[in-house]
Every structure is written in structure tokens, then in C-alpha cells.
Amino acid sequence: MLLLLVVVLAVVTLAAPAVDRVLGRETGWPVAAVLALLTGLVLARGRQVLVEGQVLEAALPWMPAIGVGLHLRMDGLAWLFCVIVLGAGALVLVYSARYLPPGRQGGFYFLMGAFTLAMTGLVLADDIVLLYVFWELTTICSFALIGLPGPKAGRPAVRTFLLTTAGGLALLTAVMLLWVRTGTTRLSEILADTSWTQDPGFAVAVASLVVLAVLTKSAQFPFHYWLPDAMVASTPVSAYLHAAAMVKAGVYLAMRFSPAFGDLAVWNAALICFGLATAVIGAVFALQKDDLKELVAYSTISQLGFLVAVVGVGTPLALIAAAVHVLAHSLFKSALFMAVGILDHQAGAKEVSELSGLRRAMPVTTALSALAALSMAGVPPLLGFVSKEKLFEAFLEAPGPAWAGPVAGTVAVVAASLTFAYAFRFVYPVFTGRGPRTPGRDAPEEAPRLFLAAPVIASAGGLALGLAVPLLNPVAGAAASDAAHAGTEAHLALWHGLTPSLGMSVASLLLGAFLAWRTASGAVLAGRRLFPVQGTTVFERLYSGVTTAGERIGDLTRTDTPTRHLAAPIVLVVLLAVAVFTADLDYGVRPESVSHPQDWVLVALFTAAVAAAVLTRSRLAALALVGVAGFGTALWFLLLGALDLALTQLLVEILTVVIAVLVLRRLPREFHRVPRARRAVFAAVAVATGTAAGLGAYVFTGRRELSSVAEYFLSNAPEETGGTNVVNTILVDYRPMDTLGELTVLSVAGLIVTATLHSAGILGKWSTRLSVSMASPAWEADDNTVIMRTVTRWLLPLLVLWSVYLLLRGHSAPGGGFIAGLVGGAGFALVYLTAPSDSVTRIRLSYLATIASGVTVAVGAGLLGYVDGSFLRPLHTGLPVPWGEVHVTTALVFDAGIYLTVVGVLLTALNQLGLERPDRRFGEGADARERGRDASSSGGTP
Numbered sequence: 001m002l003l004l005l006v007v008v009l010a011v012v013t014l015a016a017p018a019v020d021r022v023l024g025r026e027t028g029w030p031v032a033a034v035l036a037l038l039t040g041l042v043l044a045r046g047r048q049v050l051v052e053g054q055v056l057e058a059a060l061p062w063m064p065a066i067g068v069g070l071h072l073r074m075d076g077l078a079w080l081f082c083v084i085v086l087g088a089g090a091l092v093l094v095y096s097a098r099y100l101p102p103g104r105q106g107g108f109y110f111l112m113g114a115f116t117l118a119m120t121g122l123v124l125a126d127d128i129v130l131l132y133v134f135w136e137l138t139t140i141c142s143f144a145l146i147g148l149p150g151p152k153a154g155r156p157a158v159r160t161f162l163l164t165t166a167g168g169l170a171l172l173t174a175v176m177l178l179w180v181r182t183g184t185t186r187l188s189e190i191l192a193d194t195s196w197t198q199d200p201g202f203a204v205a206v207a208s209l210v211v212l213a214v215l216t217k218s219a220q221f222p223f224h225y226w227l228p229d230a231m232v233a234s235t236p237v238s239a240y241l242h243a244a245a246m247v248k249a250g251v252y253l254a255m256r257f258s259p260a261f262g263d264l265a266v267w268n269a270a271l272i273c274f275g276l277a278t279a280v281i282g283a284v285f286a287l288q289k290d291d292l293k294e295l296v297a298y299s300t301i302s303q304l305g306f307l308v309a310v311v312g313v314g315t316p317l318a319l320i321a322a323a324v325h326v327l328a329h330s331l332f333k334s335a336l337f338m339a340v341g342i343l344d345h346q347a348g349a350k351e352v353s354e355l356s357g358l359r360r361a362m363p364v365t366t367a368l369s370a371l372a373a374l375s376m377a378g379v380p381p382l383l384g385f386v387s388k389e390k391l392f393e394a395f396l397e398a399p400g401p402a403w404a405g406p407v408a409g410t411v412a413v414v415a416a417s418l419t420f421a422y423a424f425r426f427v428y429p430v431f432t433g434r435g436p437r438t439p440g441r442d443a444p445e446e447a448p449r450l451f452l453a454a455p456v457i458a459s460a461g462g463l464a465l466g467l468a469v470p471l472l473n474p475v476a477g478a479a480a481s482d483a484a485h486a487g488t489e490a491h492l493a494l495w496h497g498l499t500p501s502l503g504m505s506v507a508s509l510l511l512g513a514f515l516a517w518r519t520a521s522g523a524v525l526a527g528r529r530l531f532p533v534q535g536t537t538v539f540e541r542l543y544s545g546v547t548t549a550g551e552r553i554g555d556l557t558r559t560d561t562p563t564r565h566l567a568a569p570i571v572l573v574v575l576l577a578v579a580v581f582t583a584d585l586d587y588g589v590r591p592e593s594v595s596h597p598q599d600w601v602l603v604a605l606f607t608a609a610v611a612a613a614v615l616t617r618s619r620l621a622a623l624a625l626v627g628v629a630g631f632g633t634a635l636w637f638l639l640l641g642a643l644d645l646a647l648t649q650l651l652v653e654i655l656t657v658v659i660a661v662l663v664l665r666r667l668p669r670e671f672h673r674v675p676r677a678r679r680a681v682f683a684a685v686a687v688a689t690g691t692a693a694g695l696g697a698y699v700f701t702g703r704r705e706l707s708s709v710a711e712y713f714l715s716n717a718p719e720e721t722g723g724t725n726v727v728n729t730i731l732v733d734y735r736p737m738d739t740l741g742e743l744t745v746l747s748v749a750g751l752i753v754t755a756t757l758h759s760a761g762i763l764g765k766w767s768t769r770l771s772v773s774m775a776s777p778a779w780e781a782d783d784n785t786v787i788m789r790t791v792t793r794w795l796l797p798l799l800v801l802w803s804v805y806l807l808l809r810g811h812s813a814p815g816g817g818f819i820a821g822l823v824g825g826a827g828f829a830l831v832y833l834t835a836p837s838d839s840v841t842r843i844r845l846s847y848l849a850t851i852a853s854g855v856t857v858a859v860g861a862g863l864l865g866y867v868d869g870s871f872l873r874p875l876h877t878g879l880p881v882p883w884g885e886v887h888v889t890t891a892l893v894f895d896a897g898i899y900l901t902v903v904g905v906l907l908t909a910l911n912q913l914g915l916e917r918p919d920r921r922f923g924e925g926a927d928a929r930e931r932g933r934d935a936s937s938s939g940g941t942p
Contacts, residue, residue, distance in 0.1 A: 001045065002058040002072040002124055005038055005082075009120055013113030020104055027109045028097030035090035035116065042082050049079045050474040057126070061869035068185050073126035076478025080323060081123040081252050084330045088244035088458075089116045095338050095454035096236040099345065108148060112240070115141035119245050123252055127185045128175045135171060135213075135253075138246055139164045145241060146233040153232040159539055160226045167216025167223075171253075174209035177202070191259050191485065207261040210253065211270045218250030218304045221278040225535020228285075228297040235341030238293065243300055243333035248326060251304070254311040255322060259485035262314035268399050271312025276411045278305030283418030287515075292340045292350045292426065296333070299376065299422055302415060303329050309408070310394050316488040317397060319480035321390035324472060324492065328375060328383040328462060335372035335458035336426065339365060342451060343430070347444040352429050359431040362446045366431045368459040375462040377423035377512065378416060378505060381494050383466040385505070388416060390492075393501040413508045420512025428516075469494060570689045577692030598639060605632045614683075617670045620661070627657050643814040644727040651822035655906060658829045662913040722876050722887045723811035731816065732891040732898075736862070736872040739894075743858055743901050747851045750905035753912050754848065792834045799827030807899050808892070817895035821902025828903070832910045847911060850904030858897025864890045 012034050020027045048054050060070040074082065093112065100108065118137035125131035139161060147157035179185055181196045190196075197203050214220070219227040227242055241247070254271065261267035282302030289295040307325055310318045342365050344350040347358065359366040371382065378388035391412060398408040446452075465472060469492045476490035496502065557564060606629050613625035630653035637646035674682075713726045713734070721733040731739050803824035810816030865873035874891040 001041065002056055002074055003060070005041070005120060005124070006072070006117065008034065008038060009113065009117040013110060013117055016109040016113050017107065020109055024103045025100040025105055026097055027105070028093040028095075028100075031109055031113060032090045032093035032097070035086050035093065039083060039086040039090060042079065042086060045074075046079065046474075049074060050076055050478040053478070060866065062127075062130075062871065064870050068129045069127055070130060071126040071186060072121075072124040073188060074124055075482040076475070076480075077252075077255060077323075077482040078123045080327065080475055080479045081248065082120060084248065084327065085116060085119045085123065085245050088240060088330055088334055091454040091458055092236050092240040092244070092334065092338075095239070095341070095451070098448065098451040099236055099338075099341050100234070106148065108145075108234075111141050111145050111148070112236075115145065115241065115245070119249065122249055126187050128178060128187050128190065129185050131187060132168070132172055132175050135217075135249065136165070136168050138249055139168055142230075142241055142246055145237045146230045148237075149232055149234065156229045156232045159536065160230050162543070163223055163226050163539070164216050167213040170209040170216075171213035174206045174213070177206055177209075187256070191257070197260055203261070203264060204266050207257075207264050207267045208270075210257050210261070211267065214250040214254045214271070214308065215274055216250070217253070218247050218308055219278075219301050220250075220274050220305060220308055221281055222535070224278055224282060224301045225539070227301055228294055229536055231293050231297050235293070235337055235344070238297070239334045239337035239341070242297065243337050244330040247300065247304055248330070251307045251311065251322070251326060254308060255319065255479075255483040258311060258314055258319065258483045262484070265400070268312050268314060272309045272398060272408060275305045275307070275309025275312060276408060276415065278302065279309065279415035280305075280411065280418065283415050283422060286422040287418065287425065290351050290353050292343065292352060292355075292430070293337070295352075295422060295426060296336045296340060299336075299419070300333055302419060303333065303376070306391055306412070306415065309412075310391055311483075313394050313398050313408075314484075315394060315397050315399075316480055316484050316486060317390070318394035319483045320476045320488065320490045320492075321387060321394045322483075323476040323479035324383070324390055324490075325387035327465070327472070327475075328387040331458050331462045331465075332372040332375040332382075332384055335368060335455045335462075336376070338455035338458070339369045339372065342447045342455065345451075346447050352425065355430045357432065358444065361444050362431075364446055364452050364456065366427075368452070368455050369431065370427050371459040371463055372455075373423040373427045375459075375466070377420040378508065379420075381463070381466045383462045383469065386466060386469050386492055386494065388508075389496070389499075389501045389505050392416075392504040393499070396500060409504060413504050413511070416505075416508035417511035417515055420509060421515035424512070424516035466494065570685060573689055573696070574692050577696055596639075599636075602632050602636050602639075605629075614686075617673075619664050619667060619669060619671060622671075623657060623660050623664060627653050630656070642727075644725070644816070644819065647814060647819050648822065651819065651826060655822060655825060655829060658833065659906075659909045659913060662910070721811070721874065721891070722889055723891075725810060725812055725814060725816070728810045728816040728895075729891075731818075732811075732894050733874050733889075736874070736891070736894060739898070740858055740862065740872065743855060743898055746905055747855050747901050750851050750901075750908040751848070753908050792830050796827045796831060799823055799830070803827070803899070807895060810895060811887075811889065811891060817898030818902055820895075821899040821906070824899065824903045825906030828907055829910060847904045847907035850900055850907060852904075854897045854899070854901030854904055856897070857900060858894050861890050861893035861897060864893070 012031055016027060016031060019030060023030070045056065049056065056074040058072045062068050062070045089112070093109075096108070096112075115138060118134045118141055122131060122134035122138065125134055142164070143157050143161035146160055147153050175185075178190050178196070181202065182190050182193050184190060184193075196206075216223045227247065230242060231238060233241070279302045282298045282300075282305055286295050286298035286302060289298060303325075307322055307329070310322045310325070340350055342362075343355065343358070346362065346365075347355060349355055375382035375384035378385045392409060395408040395412045396405045398404045473490045473492055476492060477488055480488040480490065559565070609625045609628040609632065613622045613629075616622050616625065630649065634646045634649035634653065637643075637649055713730060717726050717729045717733075718724050721729040723729040723733065803820040805820075806815035806823060807817060807820035808815075810820065862872040864875060865871050868875055872894070874889050874894075876887065876889045879886045879888045
């Protein structure tokens with residue numbers, strides 16, 4: 001079932017854009033239906049997980065070589081959060097189908113689906129590496145969703161992303177420490193292992209890192225400011241991510257690690273202190289706000305403070321309270337956010353000062369808002385009242401000195417009183433009175449039924465579960481038991497008799513009523529500056545300081561002069577050479593076989609080419625001479641028997657010259673003059689560095705016997721991979737992950753070339769293809785390329801066929817995806833060079849799509865490896881043919897991805913660097929020339 005949840009969510013996410021093209025905002029209905037079905041599937045397993053105590057598990061191999069797997073696990077705690085994530089997601093998507101404007105939604109449903117997948121994976125993950133991956137995926141999805149509204153949301157999205165990513169880095173550090181110490185990535189095994197918790201220093205360090213991750217993700221002081229800042233996002237995003245799901249990720253993490261850290265003073269003190277401080281601060285700020293969305297945002301911070309603090313208490317009772325309040329908060333807070341969206345949509349405003357008397361025109365909205373606000377305020381018989389009483393009871397048991405419990409309880413009562421006050425402020429001024437406060441504004445109408453459905457269900461759920469709260473005993477008990485790693489039974493009820501928690505609840509309501517009476521108009525706190533700085537201001541100053549410091553450090557080496565960049569490596573090479581030759585070490589070099597006569601011929605060729613390249617002032621001549629050295633290197637590889645390297649070097653040199661010429665024509669023809677004294681110094685440095693590097697190569701390599709690693713590959717590659725080309729098998733069989741990384745870098749380089757030239761204004765229009773223009777000023781030069789075009793007509797198909805041949809044979813003979821791609825790219829370069837001008841070509845392939853398809857094919861080949869248990873593991877089989885059997889491997893598919901990417905990058909360089917600036921191609925008088933040619937070709941007059 002667990003794998004089914006993840007797979008279905010992944011499919012829905014990937015299918016959402018296609019559905020959006022057809023249904024537009026109505027895409028919310030089918031996506032919500034799928035989430036509702038998955039919620040029902042999880043609920044159906046409720047008895048099995050909650051009552052019978054079974055733990056559902058599933059696993060797929062991921063990176064077996066290092067012990068990391070796709071391990072999923074559902075216990076009582078994961079079950080509760082799964083229901084919240086999927087259930088709240090279904091409600092919000094139903095709401096989105098009416099809240100969003102008609103038409104396509106630009107990736108909204110894809111991102112919401114991806115976020116749901118990430119949160120579900122997070123709460124089900126039983127591997128700490130997998131948990132971290134999903135944790136960061138929620139951050140990325142949140143960043144994208146916050147930024148969807150447009151440029152105004154860009155900076156808040158960045159602030160949110162950077163802050164939550166900082167917490168993610170803390171979590172990553174904790175993950176690595178736990179992995180190294182315990183030797184496993186299984187979360188359940190780590191939490192059950194008591195060996196690492198016996199080391200106080202280590203446990204405190206890991207607990208501190210987890211606390212930092214919790215505080216940033218759940219918007220706790222002093223990181224609380226990101227959540228109100230993120231309110232630039234649309235209301236459905238706020239209702240889901242920032243009320244029901246994402247901010248709960250920190251609470252979930254704290255509850256999941258509670259068994260390991262529950263007895264640590266630093267864990268208890270940090271969560272309780274920061275949590276209660278946040279509960280009070282968030283409530284005070286909520287009372288200040290006139291904008292209802294900001295009010296609900298700060299109230300979310302306050303309620304999250306309660307949750308973090310009660311998890312910090314760590315007792316079974318506290319964890320029961322946390323489980324109940326997580327559910328209650330998800331219901332009333334998502335309903336309140338959706339109510340704000342309805343008010344904004346129907347009344348045209350969401351400011352308290354501009355709304356009044358809506359209860360007559362919008363009775364359903366009034367009722368659902370009142371129910372949700374009363375639950376948040378902790379008024380019986382709603383679920384919020386039950387959870388609030390449990391919170392009070394838990395705070396009285398706070399660990400530490402005897403006074404810790406009463407102090408924590410008192411602060412909680414104050415925060416709860418403020419909660420009642422801002423809940424009252426949300427409802428009373430808005431829905432009572434005689435009509436809109438803004439003159440000339442028409443009375444709003446009630447929202448359509450389908451628009452109201454989701455918030456009505458959420459708010460009514462708080463009432464229904466409050467009245468039938470004993471039904472939640474198995475849920476709260478199972479979640480608390482799994483969070484405490486101890487059997488815990490919950491006894492939830494609306495009435496427990498005359499208890500201290502009841503007295504605290506009554507006190508909070510009475511004090512809250514007084515505060516509501518004093519602050520209902522907002523005049524008491526509105527506009528008052530309670531803190532000397534704002535969180536966003538602090539962030540921007542820190543951000544500016546860090547970037548400024550980075551610029552100052554970068555200024556030490558930031559220069560366009562190659563001299564300063566080369567100084568450090570040159571000095572290091574010389575020092576290393578001195579250290580090597582002064583040390584008495586045996587490097588195993590056999591002088592009698594170090595060189596052969598042909599080597600000295602190549603050395604002479606290199607010397608002549610380099611000397612001429614240094615002396616010439618022509619850039620084009622220097623490029624040609626450097627190419628001579630490159631061809632000499634290819635020849636040397638060939639003499640040494642490295643045919644693959646020789647082919648690669650030869651093709652790279654050819655294509656480098658072609659592409660470099662495209663760049664050089666934008667530069668002056670000659671190098672600038674350099675004084676003789678400076679040239680002498682540079683010559684001395686160059687000779688010294690070259691000598692040191694050459695001697696180093698002589699010492700460290702020589703012509704010694706093969707290393708043990710080389711012996712292994714030569715001996716085992718044929719049997720293990722089915723290929724006899726060791727170079728290729730290393731690239732696609734033994735270390736394909738490295739190759740995939742290099743492939744990704746290469747593809748990104750191609751995209752950067754296009755983006756940079758476009759943004760710099762070198763290209764007049766973003767285009768992924770070029771076509772022949774009969775009106776080109778250079779079209780008359782067509783006759784000058786007849787011979788080359790005639791040859792190319794026959795040579796291009798041969799080059800393409802040769803490239804395919806090299807691709808297919810690469811596993812067992814010299815060749816492979818990279819070499820084949822270079823050969824294919826050389827064919828396209830030849831087509832480019834035979835065009836009548838550098839702005840006209842017959843290459844019509846979409847090179848960006850070619851790059852993307854190459855990476856996709858390579859990743860797809862990696863996914864096929866899961867058939868045998870691991871990403872990028874090659875699959876091998878024999879294909880019967882009339883003359884025997886042919887060895888077939890998925891490494892060939894991976895090689896095909898390399899081939900496509902290399903060809904795409906080469907096409908990018910040729911097409912983009914080969915374009916002239918628009919003002920050069922179509923300067924003054926160009927239109928007249930085009931009209932003249934058109935008229936001449938048609939027999940008319942210009």
C-alpha cells in the first residue's frame with residue numbers, strides 16, 4: 001500500500017500539467033478525487049495500524065552499495081500525518097477549483113501535487129537520507145508556490161527558501177552524523193539503537209541540529225517571520241502549506257526524534273522556551289494586524305509554538321496533546337485561510353477595517369468562520385477545546401525544576417488568552433454591524449456552494465470530532481506511543497471533572513474575553529512597534545552583509561588578468577616539484593623504458609608549436625598552433641595504444657578550432673603588445689613551470705607496470721559487463737553516476753551558452769533553431785561553397801552512420817557515446833561551415849530539445865537499473881540472432897543519452913556562437929536590400 005501511495009501521487013503530479021491544459025482550474029476536481037481516495041485507503045488501514053499495532057512497511061533498493069534504500073514505514077504517528085496531508089490536500093484542491101481564476105494555472109497543480117508527494121514521502125520515510133530528500137523537496141515546492149504570483153513574490157520566496165534551506169543543512173549534518181555513528185540509514189533502527197545516545201556530547205550535538213531544523217521549518221522565533229512573509233502566495237497555498245502541511249513537517253520531525261532526545265535537557269529547554277515564546281509573540285502580532293490573512297498567519301505561528309513546546313515536554317501525555325492539537329489545528333486553520341479567500345473573493349477586501357455586517361449577506365461563511373475561530377480559541381465543545389486542555393495539563397508536567405511546570409502553564413494560559421482575543425477579532429468586527437465600512441461598496445453575496453464546501457467540511461470536522469472526541473483515542477494513543485516508543489493510552493473527553501487544566505482553560509477564556517473587549521477595534525495595538533526591528537529587515541541586512549563579505553573576499557582574486565589567476569597554481573606546481581625531488585623516495589621508474597625515439601619527435605613538434613604560439617601576435621594563428629599541439633597529443637595517445645583517448649582528443653581539437661573561431665571573430669585580430677621585460681619574466685616562469693610539470697609527470701608515471709586497479713578492470717570487465725573496451729565499461733558500467741553528473745554539467749553548459757548570449761543582447765531573439773534566409777546579404781556567396789556542399793552531401797550521411805557505428809560498438813571496441821557524439825557533431829559542423837554565411841545554416845534540429853532528450857534517456861536508463869535493484873545498474877541479456885547471440889545491455893541506452901547530449905551541446909555552440917548581432921545582420925538599409933532582392937527575383941523593380 002505504501003508504494004502505491006507514493007506511485008499514485010507521482011503519477012498524479014506528472015499528469016497534472018496535461019490535465020491542466022484541458023480543464024484549467026477544474027483540474028482541482030480530479031486531483032482532489034485521487035487524494036480523497038488515497039485518504040480513504042489510509043483510513044481503511046486505521047484499525048490495523050492504530051488498534052492492532054501493526055506497522056506497514058515497504059522497501060525498494062536505491063543505493064544498495066552504501067546501504068541507502070527507499071524504505072517506507074507507517075506506524076500510528078505516520079498514519080496521523082498521512083491523513084492530515086492527504087485529507088487537507090483534497091479539501092484545498094476542491095477549494096482551488098473555485099478560488100483560482102478560469103483558465104490554465106501555470107504549474108499550480110503540478111507543484112501542489114509535488115508538495116503532497118514530498119510531505120507524504122517525508123512522514124513515511126524510514127531512511128534518514130530519504131527523509132532528508134523529501135524534506136528538501138518540500139522546501140523547493142514551497143519556494144516555487146510562493147513565487148507563482150509573479151515578481152512581487154520573488155523576494156519573499158527567496159527569503160523563505162534560504163531560511164528553510166539553512167535548517168535543511170542542519171538536518172543534513174545530523175543525518176550524516178547519525179549515519180556514520182550507527183552505520184545504518186534506517187530511521188527505526190537508529191531510534192532503537194541506544195549506543196549513540198549514551199554519548200552525551202554526540203547526542204547534544206545531533207539534538208541541537210534537529211532543533212534548528214524544527215525551528216526554521218515550523219516558523220519559530222527567531223525564524224518566525226518567514227511565514228507571514230510567505231503570505232504573498234495564493235490563499236490555497238497558504239491554507240495547505242502554511243497551515244495544514246509544510247509547517248507541520250517540523251512538528252513531525254520533533255515528534256519522530258522525541259524517543260531519542262526526550263531526556264536531554266537541551267532538547268526540552270530549547271523546544272519549550274522557543275515554542276512558548278513564539279506562542280506569545282505570534283499572538284500579540286496577530287492582534288495588531290488589520291489584514292485577515294496576516295492575522296491568520298501570525299495565529300498559525302502562535303499555534304505552532306504551542307505544538308513545538310508541548311513536544312519539548314516529551315511526556316506521553318504531552319505527545320497525546322500534540323497529536324490531538326496537530327489534527328485540530330489543521331482543521332481550524334485551513335478553514336480560516338479558506339474563509340479569508342472567500343471574503344476577499346466575494347467582498348473584495350480582507351481588511352478588518354473595511355468589512356462589517358457580513359453575517360446577513362454571508363451566513364454560511366459567518367458560521368464556518370465562527371466555528372473555526374471558536375475551535376482555535378479553545379471553546380467547548382469543539383476539538384480545539386479538548387486539545388487546549390491537554391496542552392495545559394502537559395505543560396504542568398514540564399521537566400526541570402519544580403517551578404518549570406507552573407511557569408510553563410502560566411505562559412500557556414497567557415498565550416491562550418491572546419488566542420481568544422485574536423479569534424474574536426477575526427469574527428466579531430467582520431461579521432457584525434450593519435454593512436461594509438467602505439462607502440460605496442455593495443453588499444457582498446454568499447459564495448457558491450462548491451466554493452464553500454471545503455471550508456465547511458474543515459470547520460464542521462472540528463465540531464464533530466469535538467463532540468465525538470473519544471473516537472480519537474486510538475489515533476492519539478498510537479501516535480503518542482510511536483513518538484515516545486512506549487505504550488500509551490489516550491483518554492480524551494469533553495469533561496474530565498474539576499481539574500487544574502479546566503481551571504486554566506476557564507482562566508484563559510475569561511482573560512481572553514477581557515482582552516477581546518479591549519482590543520476588538522484594533523486601536524490598542526495596531527501600528528505600535530513592539531520590537532526594534534523586523535525579521536525581514538534582519539534577514540536582508542544579514543544577507544547583504546554576507547554577500548558584501550563574499551564580494552570583498554572575491555575581490556582578492558577577481559580580475560580579468562590571467563596572470564593573477566595563474567600565479568597560485570604555478571607557485572604550487574614549482575613548490576611541489578621541489579618537494580618531490582628533494583625527498584628521497586623510490587617511485588619505481590624504469591629509466592631504460594621511459595621513452596622511445598618517436599616520443600622525441602613529438603616533443604620537438606610540441607616545442608615548435610608552443611614556441612610559435614607564444615611568439616605570434618595573430619589570434620587565429622595562435623589557435624591553429626595550439627591545435628597542432630593538441631593533434632600531437634592525440635598522436636601520442638595513439639602511439640601509446642590508447643585509441644579511445646586518441647579519437648576523443650582528435651575530435652575535440654577539430655571541434656574546438658571550429659567553435660573557437662566563431663568566438664575569435666568577435667575579438668581583435670591581434671593580441672595587444674606586451675613590453676619585452678614582461679615577456680621575459682613570463683617566459684622564465686613558463687619554462688620553470690613546464691619543466692616542473694614535465695619532471696613531475698616523469699617521476700609519477702614513467703612506463704611502469706599496470707596498477708592493481710587497472711589490472712582489476714582488465715581482468716574482470718569482460719565477465720562483469722560483457723564489454724572488452726575497458727574505457728567505455730568504466731564510464732557506463734562501473735561509474736555511471738559520475739558520468740551522469742558530467743553529462744548534466746555538459747547539458748547545463750549548453751543551456752548557459754544560450755541564456756548568456758540571449759541575456760547579453762548578442763541574440764536578437766530566443767530561438768532554438770535556424771533556417772535558411774534567401775534574403776541574407778551573404779546569399780550571393782552560395783556559389784563559393786559548391787565544392788564543399790557537394791562533398792558534404794555525401795560525407796554527412798557517412799559521418800552520421802559512422803557515429804552510430806561507434807556508438808553501437810563502444811562497449812567492446814574503441815568508440816562509445818561521447819566519441820560518437822563528437823563524430824556526429826563534426827558532421828553538423830561541416831554542414832555549418834558549408835553554409836553561404838555564418839548567419840545561415842540548414843541545421844533545423846532543436847538543440848535544446850536534443851540536450852533535454854539526452855539527459856532524459858540517460859536518466860531513464862538509470863531507472864531501468866531498479867529492475868536489478870539499483871539506479872544506473874546496467875542490465876545485460878543475450879539477444880538471439882541467426883548467427884548466434886548478441887550481447888545487449890542498458891549501458892548502450894545510457895551511451896545513447898550521452899550521444900544526444902553531446903550533439904545538442906555542439907549544435908548549441910554552432911548555432912548560438914555563429915549568429916551575428918541583429919544590428920550587424922539587419923543594419924541601416926537592410927530592409928531596402930531585402931526589398932531589392934525580392935523585386936529582382938520576381939522580375940520587378942525595387
